[in-house]
Amino acid sequence: MKKISWITHYQYDIPLPKNHRFTSSKFSDLYEELKLKDFYKNAVVLKPKKASVEDLEIVHDREYILKIKNGKLSEKEMRQIGFKWSEILSNRSFLAVNGTLLTCKQAIKKQIACHLAGGTHHAHKNFGSGYCVFNDLSYASKTLIKNNLVKKILIIDLDVHQGDGTAKILQYDKDIFTCSVHCKNNFPFRKTKSDLDIELDDNVNDNEYIEILNKTLNECLKIFNPELVIYDAGVDVHKNDKLGNLQLTSNGILKRDKKVISFFKNKSIPIATVIGGGYSDNKAELAKRHCIVFQAAYEVFN
Ligand SMILES: [Zn+2]
Numbered sequence: 001m002k003k004i005s006w007i008t009h010y011q012y013d014i015p016l017p018k019n020h021r022f023t024s025s026k027f028s029d030l031y032e033e034l035k036l037k038d039f040y041k042n043a044v045v046l047k048p049k050k051a052s053v054e055d056l057e058i059v060h061d062r063e064y065i066l067k068i069k070n071g072k073l074s075e076k077e078m079r080q081i082g083f084k085w086s087e088i089l090s091n092r093s094f095l096a097v098n099g100t101l102l103t104c105k106q107a108i109k110k111q112i113a114c115h116l117a118g119g120t121h122h123a124h125k126n127f128g129s130g131y132c133v134f135n136d137l138s139y140a141s142k143t144l145i146k147n148n149l150v151k152k153i154l155i156i157d158l159d160v161h162q163g164d165g166t167a168k169i170l171q172y173d174k175d176i177f178t179c180s181v182h183c184k185n186n187f188p189f190r191k192t193k194s195d196l197d198i199e200l201d202d203n204v205n206d207n208e209y210i211e212i213l214n215k216t217l218n219e220c221l222k223i224f225n226p227e228l229v230i231y232d233a234g235v236d237v238h239k240n241d242k243l244g245n246l247q248l249t250s251n252g253i254l255k256r257d258k259k260v261i262s263f264f265k266n267k268s269i270p271i272a273t274v275i276g277g278g279y280s281d282n283k284a285e286l287a288k289r290h291c292i293v294f295q296a297a298y299e300v301f302n
Contacts, residue, residue: 093134138166
């Protein structure tokens with residue numbers, strides 16, 4: 001039985017006022033929930049180190065990075081992100097991007113690895129948006145390619161929201177293919193252009209979704225030949241999600257995640273997973289939903 005690397009950090013949580021739509025403790029809640037699973041014994045837990053300002057310049061403007069580091073964003077810029085600035089928010093933002101990078105490196109070594117955070121796909125080059133400060137997906141991909149760890153990367157983003165920041169940042173990167181399957185009527189209302197966008201109407205259910213997913217995965221590999229896949233397994237496609245307009249059940253999400261992971265495993269392409277979005281007033285319920293991709297990884301690889 002092969003152990004699966006899980007990447008997390010005890011400083012991932014974000015301090016937020018009560019009743020904020022984003023769950024402040026979502027990252028530690030997820031880890032605590034995962035510890036209760038029987039597949040926890042099959043995990044190796046690793047911790048990232050902070051990225052430097054210079055590291056992040058591979059995708060973000062230095063001025064923006066420094067504003068995040070030093071708390072110099074305007075009210076308007078912070079409102080667009082949706083969080084208030086704090087030392088803790090700044091610190092976790094520099095950590096989480098390297099969490100995704102470390103997850104990718106582990107996946108390259110071991111075929112699969114899972115990040116207990118990541119998927120901050122609304123962050124752009126010089127501004128943050130929609131609870132996303134830095135764009136971990138584009139940062140990790142560009143860093144891996146620059147360091148010659150892989151030559152071609154597919155980012156498959158199944159969060160209910162379009163990966164607009166990722167698509168825009170990577171629009172001229174021919175070695176990174178961006179695919180986003182998202183709900184047309186969800187944020188962002190002005191979409192950017194991924195290499196492949198699949199727009200879904202409201203209320204798509206499990207069966208309809210899996211059928212579209214099958215076609216999409218095959219389509220990606222028809223066009224592109226990746227050496228690594230980064231998978232954003234956002235659970236805001238869930239029928240009870242507070243923001244998403246789709247109708248997937250937890251069982252449907254498990255099928256989705258197993259489909260994606262087994263599809264690339266069967267082709268011997270390493271896959272790194274990130275948790276993406278998920279919104280609920282019920283913290284326990286949300287943690288359970290984010291556990292699904294870890295369960296899927298375990299079931300496919302064991
Ligand atoms: Zn989302």
